[in-house]
Amino acid sequence: MALSKSSNTYGRTSWEDSEFPILCPTCLGDNPYVRMMKEKFGSECKICVRPFTTFRWCPGARMRFKKTEICQTCAKLKNVCQTCLLDLEYGLPIQVRDQALNIKDNIAKSDVNKEYFIQNAEKQLSATDHGVPGAAGGPGKSHPPSDLLMKLARTAPYYRRNLPHICSFWVKGECKRGEECPYRHEKPTDPDDPLADQNIKDRYYGTNDPVAEKLMRRAATLPRLDAPEDKSITTLYVGNIGEKMLEKELRDHFYQYGEIRSITIVSRQQCAFVTYVTRSAAELAAEGTFNKLIIQNRRLVIRWGKSQGKQNIPGTTNTEAGARFEPVPGLPRALPHPEELEHNFFNLAPTTSAFPSPYPQFAPPSYPLMAPPPPNPTPNQPELPGFLAEGQSGIHYPSQDPTRLGAINKTRQT
Structure with missing residues (x-):
């Protein structure tokens, strides 16, 4: 028992x-x-x-x-x-x-x-x-x-x-x-x-x-990842990939959504760009990987790429691409472009209202207009030329005076 x-x-x-x-x-x-x-x-x-x-x-x-x-x-x-x-x-x-x-x-x-x-x-x-x-x-x-x-x-x-x-x-x-x-x-x-x-x-x-x-x-x-309105965008931004991420690992995961055109890895920024051949494949990849893609124990950040024509330009904003900054008071003016200098520096070519010049316009230097000497100067008359008289035309300078700088007056010799 x-x-x-x-x-x-x-x-x-x-x-x-x-x-x-x-x-x-x-x-x-x-x-x-x-x-x-x-x-x-x-x-x-x-x-x-x-x-x-x-x-x-x-x-x-x-x-x-x-x-x-x-x-x-x-x-x-x-x-x-x-x-x-x-x-x-x-x-x-x-x-x-x-x-x-x-x-x-x-x-x-x-x-x-x-x-x-x-x-x-x-x-x-x-x-x-x-x-x-x-x-x-x-x-x-x-x-x-x-x-x-x-x-x-x-x-x-x-x-x-x-x-x-x-x-x-x-x-x-x-x-x-x-x-x-x-x-x-x-x-x-x-x-x-x-x-x-x-x-x-x-x-x-x-x-x-x-x-x-x-x-x-x-x-x-x-949050949800909405597709951009530009249908030409077929690139996805992949962030937080780390330094040891290989292209093969990204390709092995993203190829299931469609044909891949290229994969670019930027190691310094720890991100990559996956470009698909068709827009439908890119939309499937964005929907299937947003906030749920984990590779090498890292949750990857998925975003849509930007259009080449709408990328940020240094010195510009997204809304005003190519707009210039306002000049800072107290700083010297930037040098103009040679073409603008040729046409607009001395205000030789007037600007139109459709294409205004971004640089300040300077007036040409003003010199006193000198009158030509009289044909038969008297001995007591000073040789310094005066201003133009009424009805006279042309620009005359002291160097154009024939009685100066050793010029010989033929009327006196005769």
Whole structure:
């Protein structure tokens, strides 16, 4: 006759023992050398209430210690992190992921049904070769990617989530530790804010999650990329490509939308320009990649290219291409163009009203008009010429006077 199990060992065969936790990059931290404290059957799972092996560690400098909250079986059923309970693939709450993929939760919530469901789930998980099923509540099930998830997905770890809690003594004005206090000295969240009231079970089951509701409201107000009116534009601007992005990686993704004419990478600006042969292919690529293209763990920025005739010219604006700036008072005037200098500097060629000259007009130098000497000057008459008399025409200068500079007057010799 077999011995019956005592109360201390009842159900111990279903307790979970593991060697390493299932964590997301944010909870694990940026330190590659993490020292973890492992405790076998150290706590009960917050979902299935079974003892499991707990882990405790510090994710980085001036961060709070974190620990696993649920067992690995519950984490594998939802494909979530054992600590933050966010999806391992997208970094989003379960409620957002289930709504985007139209997943119906079939996990039992009552105590008796929950224990039976967990036992059957463990048998299925142990029978699979992969070990970690998809996020559908059943092993080995996968779903196609969703546009909403690609737009809201977090590509880089968010380490601010690991910051210490707010110091309650500092809020009361009684903290005497100063800079040595391991807690944050910041203003606490408004108690009326829905984000201040979060429940771990609501997050796991995907019901009444305030973080998920906030993300869904943000998704409803996401910007859209409208196609330009100029139908000749078939170029897309791709930003935030990084320094190690290759043309082959961009071509392997963008070729699915249509025939590509050229791909130009500007490494210094960390951007690229993808030009398609047809406008329809460019519109499909813009719609399929805007706010959801991730290559090398980088979310790429997608914009429409600009027309060659409407590009910005240095010294001009978009609305007035080619317009000149107003002169700054106190600065010397810029030198005119040789053609303008030839026609307009001495105001020889009058400007029309259709093409006004942008430079100030200068009057020609005015010299005194000298009158020619009389034909028979008297000895007492001064040789300095005077001004033109009435009825005389022509321009005469002192150098034109025949009585000066050694000129010989024939009338006197005769």
